[in-house]
Amino acid sequence: MTVTDDQGQAPGSPALTELPEDVEIATEEGKRLASLLQDSERHARKLLEVKNLSTHFFTADGTVHAVDDVSFELDYGETLGLVGESGCGKSVTALSLTRLVPDPPGKIVAGEILFDGVNVMKLSSNEMRLLRGKRIGFIFQDPMTSLNPTLTVGYQITESARIHMGLSRKAADDRAAELLSKVGIPRAKDRMRDYPHQFSGGMRQRVMIAIALACDPMLLLADEPTTALDVTIQAQILELIRSLSEEFGTAVILITHDLGIAAGMCNRVNVMYAGRIVETGKVDDLFEKPQMPYAWGLLDSLPRLDEIKGERLRTIEGLPPDLIDPGAECRFSPRCPYARDVCREGEPELSERAEAGHLARCFGTEPGGWIQ
Amino acid sequence: MTNAGDNGNALIQVENLQVFFPITAGLFQRRVGEVRAVDDITFEIRKGETLGLVGESGCGKSTTGRALIRLREATGGSVRFDGTDLTQLSTRELRRLRRRMQIIFQDPYSSLNPRMTVGSIISEPIETHNLAANKQAKMQRVRELLALVGLNPNYTNRYPHEFSGGQRQRIGIARALAVEPEFIVCDEPISALDVSIQAQVLNLLIELREQFGLTYLFIAHDLSVVRHISDRVGVMYLGKLVELGPPTAIYETPGHPYTRALLSAVPIPDPKAERRRKRVILTGDVPSPANPPSGCRFHTRCWLYEQLGRPENCRTEDPELRVVATDHRAACHYAEEALQSDVGVAHIAGEQPQRRAFGTGVGVAPVAPVAATAVAEPPPADGDGQSTKTG
Numbered sequence: 001m002t003v004t005d006d007q008g009q010a011p012g013s014p015a016l017t018e019l020p021e022d023v024e025i026a027t028e029e030g031k032r033l034a035s036l037l038q039d040s041e042r043h044a045r046k047l048l049e050v051k052n053l054s055t056h057f058f059t060a061d062g063t064v065h066a067v068d069d070v071s072f073e074l075d076y077g078e079t080l081g082l083v084g085e086s087g088c089g090k091s092v093t094a095l096s097l098t099r100l101v102p103d104p105p106g107k108i109v110a111g112e113i114l115f116d117g118v119n120v121m122k123l124s125s126n127e128m129r130l131l132r133g134k135r136i137g138f139i140f141q142d143p144m145t146s147l148n149p150t151l152t153v154g155y156q157i158t159e160s161a162r163i164h165m166g167l168s169r170k171a172a173d174d175r176a177a178e179l180l181s182k183v184g185i186p187r188a189k190d191r192m193r194d195y196p197h198q199f200s201g202g203m204r205q206r207v208m209i210a211i212a213l214a215c216d217p218m219l220l221l222a223d224e225p226t227t228a229l230d231v232t233i234q235a236q237i238l239e240l241i242r243s244l245s246e247e248f249g250t251a252v253i254l255i256t257h258d259l260g261i262a263a264g265m266c267n268r269v270n271v272m273y274a275g276r277i278v279e280t281g282k283v284d285d286l287f288e289k290p291q292m293p294y295a296w297g298l299l300d301s302l303p304r305l306d307e308i309k310g311e312r313l314r315t316i317e318g319l320p321p322d323l324i325d326p327g328a329e330c331r332f333s334p335r336c337p338y339a340r341d342v343c344r345e346g347e348p349e350l351s352e353r354a355e356a357g358h359l360a361r362c363f364g365t366e367p368g369g370w371i372q
Numbered sequence: 373m374t375n376a377g378d379n380g381n382a383l384i385q386v387e388n389l390q391v392f393f394p395i396t397a398g399l400f401q402r403r404v405g406e407v408r409a410v411d412d413i414t415f416e417i418r419k420g421e422t423l424g425l426v427g428e429s430g431c432g433k434s435t436t437g438r439a440l441i442r443l444r445e446a447t448g449g450s451v452r453f454d455g456t457d458l459t460q461l462s463t464r465e466l467r468r469l470r471r472r473m474q475i476i477f478q479d480p481y482s483s484l485n486p487r488m489t490v491g492s493i494i495s496e497p498i499e500t501h502n503l504a505a506n507k508q509a510k511m512q513r514v515r516e517l518l519a520l521v522g523l524n525p526n527y528t529n530r531y532p533h534e535f536s537g538g539q540r541q542r543i544g545i546a547r548a549l550a551v552e553p554e555f556i557v558c559d560e561p562i563s564a565l566d567v568s569i570q571a572q573v574l575n576l577l578i579e580l581r582e583q584f585g586l587t588y589l590f591i592a593h594d595l596s597v598v599r600h601i602s603d604r605v606g607v608m609y610l611g612k613l614v615e616l617g618p619p620t621a622i623y624e625t626p627g628h629p630y631t632r633a634l635l636s637a638v639p640i641p642d643p644k645a646e647r648r649r650k651r652v653i654l655t656g657d658v659p660s661p662a663n664p665p666s667g668c669r670f671h672t673r674c675w676l677y678e679q680l681g682r683p684e685n686c687r688t689e690d691p692e693l694r695v696v697a698t699d700h701r702a703a704c705h706y707a708e709e710a711l712q713s714d715v716g717v718a719h720i721a722g723e724q725p726q727r728r729a730f731g732t733g734v735g736v737a738p739v740a741p742v743a744a745t746a747v748a749e750p751p752p753a754d755g756d757g758q759s760t761k762t763g
Contacts, residue, residue: 085566200657230428231593232654235637239653257567260639264646283643293730300730301571303600305623305638306645306718307725312578313571313600314730319536337731 029122033131046114047218047251048074048097053111055089055096058104062324066092066106068275076218079245079252081266081283083259087320088272090255094221097253098132116218133164137212137250139205139241141224146208147196153180153207154192161214179210183240202233209240213248220245223255238265259299263287268357271295274321274331277350281358291353291360293371294332330361338364338371382416383555383587384440388449389413391435395662407662409435411611412449414693417555422581422588424602424619426595426634428658431608433591437557440589441473442466453555471501474548478560480540484532490543491528494518497550517546521576538569545576555587563592574601595638599623604699607631610669611661613693617700623718627702627711629676636716642725645718652715668705676710 025034055067067089074080082090095101096108099120113120115131123131140146148156157179158172167175173192180188183206196204205225212220222241226234242265245252254265262269262283269286271279271294279292290296297316318335321327330347333339342363350359351366364371391410394403410432417423425433438444440451442458451458453469461469477483484493494514495504504510515525521542532540541561548556558577562570578601580586592598598605605622607615607630615628626632636651652675659665665672671686685705693703696711704710 085568202657230658231595231637232428232633233657235651235653236655258639259567259641260646263641263643264639287641287643289728296728297730298568299641300727301568302641303571303574303596304642304725305596305599305635305640306642307599308620312575314732315571315575316568316730317572319538319569 024124024126026124027122027127029119030124030127033118033123033127046073047076047078047116049112049114050093050097051112051114053093053096053113054109055092055101055106056109057106064323065275065326066323067096068326070111070272070275070277072270072277072280074219074251074253077245077249077251078268079242079254079266081262081269082253082255082272083257083262083269084272085257085320087323089275090272091223093272094223094253094255097221098136098138099128100132130164133160134215135218137215137217137220139208139212139220139222139225141227144196144201144204144228147204149196152193152195153199153210157192157207157211157214160211164215175214176210179213180207182244183207183210183213184236185210201229202236205229205233205237206240209237209244213244213250216248217250220250220252221255222252224257225254226261227257234261241265259287259302271298274326275323276331276361278332278362279360280350281353281355281360285353285355285358291358291365292332292362293336293338293364295360330363340364340370381418382452383419383454384417384589385452386416386436386440386449387414387452389436389439389446389451390448391432391439391444392447405662407660408611408664409661410439411661411664413608413611413613414449415606415613415616417587417589418603420585420587421603422590422601424598424605425589425591425608426593426598426605427608428593428634430610430658430661432611432661433608434559436608437475437559437589437591441470441475441555441557443475471551472553473555473557474551474553475557475559476541476544476548476561479564480537480544481532481564483544484540486532489529489531490518490535493532493543494528494547494550497547501551503551513550514546517550520549520580521546522572536569537565538573541565541573542576545573545580549580549584552584553586555589557589557591559591560593561590562597563594570597577601595623595635596640607634610658610664612669612703614670614704615702616693617697617702621697621700625697625711626716627696627700627707628670628704629674629706629710629713629715630670631702632710632713632716633673633675634716635718638718640718645725649718650715668703675715676704676706676713680706680709 025031051071053067053070057064057066070093082093084090092101097113101108154173154176157176161167161172161175176192177188180191185191185203185206199207225241226237229237238261241252256262266283268281269283270277271292273294279286279290279295286295287299290299300314301316303313316335321331321334328346330343333343336343348361348363350361352359353365363369389410390412392406392408395405395407396402397404413436425436427433435444439446446459453473456469458466491511491514494517495510498504498510498513504513514528518525518527523539523542532543535543561577562573565573574597581588590598590601599619602619604616604618606613607622607628609630615622615626615631622631623635626635633652633654636649640646654673656673659672667687667689668691671677677686691703691705693701696702696707
């Protein structure tokens with residue numbers, strides 16, 4: 001790592017185009033990445049294209065098909081929700097995008113990930129680090145465990161800025177203070193010297209967001225960013241993510257189990273179940289008329305704040321399937337009250353519904369199907 | 373289910389309850405201050421009703437729940453259960469009364485002893501209170517309880533780790549029901565569960581309430597869930613009860629600015645409703661209960677206080693929980709102004725959100741879903757239940 005003491009560097013206008021000198025660009029794909037990083041023009045039509053991604057975990061009990069043949073796209077500046085219950089594969093999908101799946105036992109066994117046209121699967125690990133640091137920011141669920149308790153927050157924010165932007169200590173400090181006040185931390189300059197335990201849960205999550213934004217990413221991966229927080233603090237953090245992503249034009253992949261958060265934050269939503277995307281569509285279409293019984297059942301099982309105490313909640317009976325041997329049938333069919341023999345004989349493909357971009361994996365709601 | 377009567381109908385009467393935790397320092401654990409977890413709250417729970425208690429972490433709702441069944445000692449005030457002041461009872465008298473009150477905990481992973489079989493977990497309270505004549509009767513009762521909460525009665529020999537989160541919570545419920553209580557404190561009973569499992573457990577709690585005429589104190593941070601299950605709702609902030617009333621009042625015409633802020637922070641799974649709402653986002657964190665703000669404890673974050681030009685009495689006088697409408701109390705000097713506001717409320721007057729009823733209609737006989745909770749499995753095979761010798 002080289003940290004030049006370049007006092008001429010104006011704070012707040014980091015050298016986006018500089019590449020750190022220690023990263024060796026080895027592969028062809030790496031050269032494309034380097035040229036991409038050196039000019040901020042948009043290259044491809046989509047920021048992210050994921051094609052047939054499968055990530056499996058090889059455990060003593062067998063192969064867990066955590067993510068199975070998942071494809072989706074993300075536009076520049078778009079907010080996409082990945083929703084589903086625990087174990088549905090939403091977090092593993094996000095980890096796969098940045099090749100952070102713990103290996104062993106996990107492995108991306110198939111698929112292609114194009115980030116702004118660059119094939120992520122072909123990058124060397126050094127080049128991958130460059131991509132993660134400069135173009136992708138992370139916000140994790142638990143700000144207590146994802147910050148280093150032994151380093152000041154100032155150091156943790158400046159670390160990536162110094163490595164990936166080649167900023168001097170002074171310039172990086174200025175940038176960190178600017179970011180901290182941007183994420184709503186009062187007395188930002190003083191608080192740079194504080195350690196994570198001196199911040200409350202909500203404030204720690206703000207620090208995480210400052211770190212994620214330090215290198216001006218094009219994509220923010222937010223994995224259950226507010227699950228550990230109280231509801232009024234959750235509202236603050238969501239508002240912050242929304243306003244910052246608008247201000248910087250950052251695309252966001254928001255992973256959540258809370259359909260209410262997805263409804264309020266996202267442009268589009270992918271619903272995942274048992275390692276598959278089972279429904280995708282614009283947020284209004286999907287919530288208005290879900291086309292996959294799982295998404296529908298999930299929505300109907302939620303008590304609503306704006307609803308007078310009604311009848312018994314309708315529920316989805318049973319539990320999600322074991323992903324070690326998911327079988328060839330529709331993975332929701334054992335729990336689906338609408339399932340017919342055809343659903344147990346083979347799995348439907350994601351197919352178009354009435355609205356543009358609204359796809360679902362269900363025989364019953366296909367045109368001419370038996371579910372209205 | 374609503375047994376909304378007068379105070380004569382109260383099963384539990386809480387008066388000026390205080391629970392403080394000492395803050396100690398130094399070698400000799402000198403007392404240097406106290407955390408006022410629950411600070412002077414008064415309310416009652418009527419027979420057969422479900423009182424929901426909401427608030428953010430640290431507001432004192434769980435401590436209140438525990439103090440109500442004396443799992444926490446009160447620092448001041450009294451808790452009357454069916455007329456008897458619990459705070460004055462001896463341990464023995466208390467144990468007798470404990471049979472009538474139970475608690476269900478949040479975390480189904482840590483609230484069950486991993487080394488005990490399900491059978492011994494559920495039969496333990498039956499033994500403690502001598503509720504079964506002999507071993508056979510006891511095991512018969514355990515099987516009944518398992519069936520009651522939707523688990524396979526043959527599972528008495530299994531250990532907690534063999535069950536999913538939702539099933540474990542059912543075991544916790546069966547244990548609470550074992551002594552045939554009248555009153556159950558449900559402390560965040562579904563917050564650790566996955567969305568599709570939450571509704572199952574919530575329905576179970578409602579069914580049991582109807583079947584046995586139970587009275588619940590339902591503690592949760594999820595306001596939508598509380599609305600669904602409660603006959604009345606209390607809102608807590610920093611150790612104080614700031615509002616109390618029926619769900620329609622709390623959710624449609626709240627009289628405390630904190631309640632409005634809380635409501636506006638709850639996400640609704642409907643993009644259109646989300647866009648329509650008038651929100652207020654509170655700034656800052658909840659202050660420390662060891663050093664609460666003077667006057668009204670909420671004034672440091674209150675949007676109404678700002679709107680009204682920072683009136684002095686908010687900073688100097690602690691507002692009392694006073695009647696603002698029928699059966700509706702709020703602790704705000706300016707509750708009338710709060711009542712008039714439209715902040716936070718998700719409702720459109722007279723309108724109910726449209727639901728497409730899942731699992732019904734379409735002229736197809738729904739197939740029986742695979743019974744993961746295994747109620748539908750065949751009756752007990754011999755040998756299975758008999759080997760439960762623990763406990």
